[in-house]
Amino acid sequence: AVNAAAFASLAGRWEDAATFYAYSPVNAELLLKSARCWLAAGKPGKAREQLDRIDATSANSPGIASQKNLALAWTCIFDGAEEKAFVLLQGLVGKGNGSSGGTKSAESSKTSQEGAEALFLLWVIANSADFSSFKVPTKGFDAKSLETWLAEEYPESTELSLIKRQLALLPGNLLLEGFYGSGKNVPVAEKSLATAKASGEAALDRQNGPVQLQVGYFSRKENAQAVFSSLQKKGFQVTIEEQKSSDGQLRWAVIVSSEGDWTKTQAKLKDLGYESYLLP
DSSP: OHHHHHHHTTTTTHHHHHHHHHHHHTTTHHHHHHHHHHHHHTTTHHHHHHTTSSOOOOOTHHHHHHHHHHHHHHHHHHHTTTHHHHHHHHHHHOOOSSSSSOOOOOOGGSSHHHHHHHHHHHHHHHHTTGGGGOOOOTTTTHHHHHHEEEEEEEEOOOHHHHHHHOOOOOOOHHHTTTSSSSSSTSOOOOOOOOOOOOHHHHHHHHTTTOOEEEEEEEHHHHHHHHHHHHHHHHTTTEEEEEETTSSSSSEEEEEEEEOOOOHHHHHHHTTTOOOOOOOE
C-alpha cells in the first residue's frame, strides 16, 4: 500500500495516495501522510478525518504531535480560519519576539523542515487581511519579524526562498516536500493555498491582458467590505466574491481587476500593504 501510495503521488493522484496511506489505521506516520495528501487534493475535511484517527498515545509523541498540529494548521488555513491556525503554529515555534532570540519551545523546531514550515505558515497568516483583527496577541509575529526569524534560523530553507521571491507554491509541492525530497518531481495540485498563482510562460502570456488579483479571503464580510472600500477609494477596480469553504462556511474574496501590466498593479497594492495573488 505504501508503494502504491508513492506511485499515486508521483502521478498526481492525491486521493488515491491518501487512501493507500490510510490502509494502516494504527500507523500515525502513514496517517499523517494520508492527511497531507488529502490537503494536496484540496480536501481539508478528509485530512482532518485522518488526523482524528491518530490515537492518543501516538498523538502525545513529540514528533507526531508537532506534525499533527502542522497539518491541522494547514486545514484551518484552507478553511479560512487563520486565527485558529495562528494559535496552533505559535505554540510550535515558541513565543519569542519574532527573531531567533525567542525560545523555540516545541519539538517541531528540532528539524529545519518542520520549524521552517511553521514559520512560513505564520508569515502567510501575518500577510492575511484578517490578521489585524485577531483577538489573540500577535506582537512579534508580524510578517517582517517572521521573515527575519526564518532567515536567521533557516537561511537555506525553501520557505525563505519563497518569501524572498514573493512566490506561492501550489500545496502539492510544499505539503509533500518532506516526504519526497525537493518536491521537484511532485506534480502540482489543482488548487493553491488560497488561489493559484501563475508563473513562467503562463504569466508572461498574460502580462498585458486583463487579469484578476486576489487581495484577501475573509471569514467576516465586514472585513472584506472594509478592504473593498479602501481600495475603491484609491482608484482600483475591485469586487467582492462570495464563496464557500470546503465545509460549507461562507467566505468573501476581495478581487482587483487589472488591465495592461498586472505586475504594476500588484506592486501598487504591495506598496499599500496588500499582498495579492494572480488568479488562474
